[in-house]
Structures are given as C-alpha cells and as structure tokens.
Amino acid sequence: QVQLVESGGGLVQDGGSLKLSCTLSGRGFxxxxxxxxxxxxxxxxEFVAGISGFGERTSYADSVKGRFAISRDNAKNTVYLQMNSxxxxxxxxxxxxxxxxxxxxxxxxxxxxxxxQGTRVTVSS
Numbered sequence: 001q002v003q004l005v006e007s008g009g010g011l012v013q014d015g016g017s018l019k020l021s022c023t024l025s026g027r028g029f030x031x032x033x034x035x036x037x038x039x040x041x042x043x044x045x046e047f048v049a050g051i052s053g054f055g056e057r058t059s060y061a062d063s064v065k066g067r068f069a070i071s072r073d074n075a076k077n078t079v080y081l082q083m084n085s086x087x088x089x090x091x092x093x094x095x096x097x098x099x100x101x102x103x104x105x106x107x108x109x110x111x112x113x114x115x116x117q118g119t120r121v122t123v124s125s
Contacts, residue, residue, distance in 0.1 A: 006095070014123055021079075023078045033050065033099045033103065035051070038121075046063075047061050050105035050106070052105065055071065058070055068082065069081070091123045
C-alpha cells in the first residue's frame with residue numbers, strides 16, 4: 001500500500017523560507033507524478049506545484065511562481081517544495097499527492113488517488 005508522509009511545516013515570519021518534504025513508501029517512485037496542494041481555513045484546495053516522474057516537467061500556480069520550487073530525489077522516493085519569500089496568505093495545510101496513471105500534471109486534487117496527511121505552514125506578519 002502506498003503511503004505519503006510530509007514533513008517540514010512550521011511557523012515562519014513573513015518573508016521567510018521553509019522546505020517541505022514528502023516521502024513515498026512503495027515501489028516505482030519514478031512512475032508517480034507528484035504534486036503539492038494546499039488548503040487554507042474555510043477555502044478550497046489549491047494547486048501549488050507539480051512535477052513529472054523524472055522531473056522533466058514542472059508546473060506552478062501563478063500565486064507561487066518565482067517563490068516556490070518543486071523538485072524530487074528519486075533515489076530517496078522524496079519530493080520537495082522549497083518555499084521562499086513566504087507571505088501570510090501562504091498559510092495553509094499543505095498536502096503531497098501522487099498519481100501513477102500516466103497523466104500529465106493535474107490541478108484538481110480529486111484526480112490524485114494518493115494523498116499525505118498534510119503538514120501545516122503558518123506565516124506570521
């Protein structure tokens with residue numbers, strides 16, 4: 001059974017940085033398209049970034065372009081989200097998700113069958 005475990009969330013000041021990690025337990029990590037979504041209190045899930053199996057394709061939400069970077073280390077079954085220049089509005093529960101059906105990066109979280117438990121990011125002013 002595939003499990004995704006996120007880490008790296010926490011409290012940071014406006015303008016600070018955090019790096020989230022997500023490790024997949026299971027085989028065939030390179031066949032997984034991976035993505036990060038977030039959900040702020042009272043709001044819908046929001047696509048943040050996605051990356052293809054070997055990292056050859058990435059996609060970002062406009063709200064994080066130039067500030068966040070998604071990457072993966074296939075030897076460690078881990079995907080990362082480096083978040084720089086954080087803003088108060090980036091505060092949310094961040095979810096790592098995965099899909100191995102061969103589709104391209106999707107911006108609807110419901111298209112992903114595998115989800116982590118979430119890690120909270122709080123940015124203070």
